[in-house]
Amino acid sequence: MQFLSYLVRGISLGSVYALIALGYTMVYGIAKMLNFAHGDIIMVGGYVVFFTFCQGGMNPWLSMILAIVVCTLLGITIERIAYRPLRGAASLAVLITAIGVSYFLENGAMLLWSSEPKSFTSIVSLPALNLFGGSLQISAETIVTIVTSLVIMFVLIWFVNNTRPGHAMQAVSEDRGAAQLMGINVNAIISLTFAIGSGLAAIAGALLLSSYPTLVPTTGAMPGIKAFVAAVFGGIGSIPGAFVGGILLGIIENLSKAYISTQLSDAIVFLVLIVVLLVKPSGLLGKKATVKV
Amino acid sequence: MDELLKVEDINVYYGSIHAIKDVSFHVDEGEIVTMIGANGAGKTTTMHTISGLLRSETGKIVYDGKTISKMEPHKIVSLGLAQCPEGRRVFSGLSVSENLEMGAYSRKDGKDAIAKDFDMVYGLFPRLKERKNQPAGTLSGGEQQMLAIARALMGKPKMLLLDEPSMGLSPLLVKEIFRIIETINKDQGVTVLLVEQNAKMALNIADRGYVLETGNVTMEGKASDLANDPAVKNAYLGGAK
Numbered sequence: 001m002q003f004l005s006y007l008v009r010g011i012s013l014g015s016v017y018a019l020i021a022l023g024y025t026m027v028y029g030i031a032k033m034l035n036f037a038h039g040d041i042i043m044v045g046g047y048v049v050f051f052t053f054c055q056g057g058m059n060p061w062l063s064m065i066l067a068i069v070v071c072t073l074l075g076i077t078i079e080r081i082a083y084r085p086l087r088g089a090a091s092l093a094v095l096i097t098a099i100g101v102s103y104f105l106e107n108g109a110m111l112l113w114s115s116e117p118k119s120f121t122s123i124v125s126l127p128a129l130n131l132f133g134g135s136l137q138i139s140a141e142t143i144v145t146i147v148t149s150l151v152i153m154f155v156l157i158w159f160v161n162n163t164r165p166g167h168a169m170q171a172v173s174e175d176r177g178a179a180q181l182m183g184i185n186v187n188a189i190i191s192l193t194f195a196i197g198s199g200l201a202a203i204a205g206a207l208l209l210s211s212y213p214t215l216v217p218t219t220g221a222m223p224g225i226k227a228f229v230a231a232v233f234g235g236i237g238s239i240p241g242a243f244v245g246g247i248l249l250g251i252i253e254n255l256s257k258a259y260i261s262t263q264l265s266d267a268i269v270f271l272v273l274i275v276v277l278l279v280k281p282s283g284l285l286g287k288k289a290t291v292k293v
Numbered sequence: 294m295d296e297l298l299k300v301e302d303i304n305v306y307y308g309s310i311h312a313i314k315d316v317s318f319h320v321d322e323g324e325i326v327t328m329i330g331a332n333g334a335g336k337t338t339t340m341h342t343i344s345g346l347l348r349s350e351t352g353k354i355v356y357d358g359k360t361i362s363k364m365e366p367h368k369i370v371s372l373g374l375a376q377c378p379e380g381r382r383v384f385s386g387l388s389v390s391e392n393l394e395m396g397a398y399s400r401k402d403g404k405d406a407i408a409k410d411f412d413m414v415y416g417l418f419p420r421l422k423e424r425k426n427q428p429a430g431t432l433s434g435g436e437q438q439m440l441a442i443a444r445a446l447m448g449k450p451k452m453l454l455l456d457e458p459s460m461g462l463s464p465l466l467v468k469e470i471f472r473i474i475e476t477i478n479k480d481q482g483v484t485v486l487l488v489e490q491n492a493k494m495a496l497n498i499a500d501r502g503y504v505l506e507t508g509n510v511t512m513e514g515k516a517s518d519l520a521n522d523p524a525v526k527n528a529y530l531g532g533a534k
Contacts, residue, residue, distance in 0.1 A: 183370030183399025
């Protein structure tokens with residue numbers, strides 16, 4: 001029973017990684033860049049929910065929507081100001097810029113909101129689920145997190161495969177030049193991708209903080225890096241890959257914490273990245289995935 | 294006839310390589326104009342510059358009375374100047390019909406008009422209709438070329454830039470593709486700028502031609518005159534007979 005409980009919590013943590021990894025993987029697939037500032041968007045979303053809901057007493061749904069809107073606009077703005085001028089520049093220049101943006105966001109948050117930890121109150125106000133006569137208790141946060149990311153993944157897959165902007169995303173991902181020759185506004189498609197990724201990061205932030213309620217300006221950094229590992233693990237560029245990679249990573253991390261060592265759990269997570277890069281560089285679902293964005 | 298496309302003194306560089314040198318030419322409405330030349334002469338570079346994927350350092354490009362040399366590629370397409378790029382470049386993960394849908398991406402004239410053009414290109418290329426739900430990556434080379442042309446036509450262009458449509462195709466298919474290019478021009482009134490290494494076929498269907506050599510236009514004239522020119526014969530038509 002203990003094992004099941006660790007497993008379920010791992011899946012829940014993994015669902016958060018999956019949500020973040022979806023943003024990583026879509027931006028990589030379409031803009032061909034690694035947006036290392038992606039994790040920090042989570043933190044910004046966290047602060048928005050903290051100030052409006054935890055402190056301000058706003059309706060949690062409204063607060064959530066506000067966080068999504070703020071993060072979406074932030075993502076579009078970052079792309080417009082920092083990344084777009086570098087379109088066509090060497091990928092190393094873009095990568096370093098992304099790291100710079102990440103520091104900018106973290107330090108900006110420190111200036112604005114100080115580095116003092118804020119205690120987050122869960123946005124989920126449902127009772128926990130008791131199974132097997134109370135021997136297995138699953139928190140409502142866990143269930144909401146898992147369900148939310150599952151729904152989002154299916155909606156995204158549907159969107160990419162069945163809508164005109166989704167098809168345009170696939171076209172830009174596969175051949176940007178040819179997409180331009182078809183009259184597709186590549187900049188608009190990239191903006192849309194950043195908007196979706198950042199909106200998902202806001203949701204991920206609120207869900208993550210509901211289960212792990214300490215909010216500091218660097219809250220997003222570690223989950224961001226782990227989600228990147230998840231995206232690579234699953235096959236970067238692939239939507240189902242990001243999801244599977246995220247879930248597996250969450251499970252690995254939580255079981256390592258439970259059965260091996262709390263201190264070593266992060267090291268084990270990164271070891272997974274190294275092993276995957278050695279054994280299957282394209283990731284679990286890379287290349288062969290049916291939905292490749 | 295009216296000039297539809299006018300390219301004036303363009304110079305294009307790849308870093309320090311001067312790929313296109315003071316190139317000027319024009320295409321009149323309703324014409325098929327071909328640009329022939331060897332590998333690396335700058336034909337594709339010229340095409341990419343017209344479509345806005347590359348920029349010229351000098352001169353200007355005027356299409357349908359508008360200067361397009363500083364315009365973004367998708368805006369150029371929406372003016373009715375489409376390109377079917379070298380190497381087909383179909384979207385292999387998308388189905389045939391989704392590729393065609395992408396070709397119509399910039400159009401704002403409504404679903405009915407687009408549906409009509411779906412019928413039109415399926416009429417032109419019945420093979421594509423049979424395979425409309427198949428991923429484009431699974432098509433044969435000839436079918437992919439047909440799809441690439443059909444996709445460009447879905448943008449309802451007034452002028453079509455065709456870059457090496459015969460590349461890598463069997464002689465029979467090459468004939469078929471050239472027949473279709475003539476149909477597009479004669480029946481649908483689409484002006485065509487055709488870049489080809491297959492100079493013989495290209496000069497055969499074109500009204501006029503330009504010869505491009507290492508970034509310079511070295512010859513121009515009526516296609517029939519070029520086809521009979523000893524120098525052209527020697528260099529591009531397999532020797533004078």
